[in-house]
């Protein structure tokens with residue numbers, strides 16, 4: 419068993435760096451907004467500004483997709499939406515299960531943004547017998563005793579864990595044994611997974627702690643009237659999609 423990290427090399431087999439992959443959803447979100455406004459083409463500068471990314475980085479990212487735009491015209495919005503969606507695997511439907519249907523699991527189940535991005539909530543699973551059969555977001559919650567059958571029946575490869583931290587590893591092990599190969603973990607615990615399984619961890623409290631650090635530094639600067647020492651240098655590929663620490667991290 420390996421612990422912690424996402425078990426993928428920094429550069430994917432098709433040669434797209436993970437840092438670029440992490441920015442593709444930002445481009446896609448900006449492009450989708452342009453597409454909804456029937457904007458046909460966009461310059462790299464406009465798109466970079468809309469995505470919150472540096473334009474040179476954007477051009478480099480798109481070169482990995484084989485998309486170079488047309489000088490003086492820019493990028494074709496619809497074609498880029500298609501290209502990025504295909505690269506992210508969003509042109510196919512991904513059934514997802516959510517395990518642990520408490521406050522957070524129910525909120526995620528009710529989030530309408532998954533379906534429009536190619537993720538279908540195929541099943542909701544909880545260990546509390548009182549939850550079994552209860553409708554959440556129009557889906558009947560199923561008992562965790564049936565987890566393996568639910569995964570297999572629905573052909574699920576992506577699992578979301580929103581259980582208490584103490585049971586998250588056990589839930590993760592069952593999901594993986596049942597065939598799940600990608601896990602989005604919201605529980606505040608580090609999961610161990612075998613090679614070939616990707617884990618991403620979301621931790622809003624870490625994001626808040628980072629903001630608190632910056633707030634403290636700003637307050638210190640005001641107080642002392644001098645600049646605080648610069649933050650430690652971050653390598654480009656350690657940075658998040660918009661050049662900051664990512665909200666969703668490799669576990």
Ligand SMILES: NC(=O)c1ccc[n+]([C@@H]2O[C@H](COP(=O)([O-])OP(=O)(O)OC[C@H]3O[C@@H](n4cnc5c(N)ncnc54)[C@H](O)[C@@H]3O)[C@@H](O)[C@H]2O)c1
Pocket residue numbers: 517518519520521522523543544545546549562580581582583585589603604605606620621622623
């Ligand atoms: N990542 C974040 O930013 C973030 C934010 C909020 C909460 N959390 C974490 O998300 C998790 C859920 O928080 P919550 O407020 O929804 O808690 P909750 O207590 O409301 O819900 C947890 C649910 O998990 C179920 N459960 C317990 N053991 C289970 C098992 N073995 N299999 C399946 N289901 C099981 C419970 O019956 C319950 O319905 C916690 O670990 C919490 O720390 C993370």
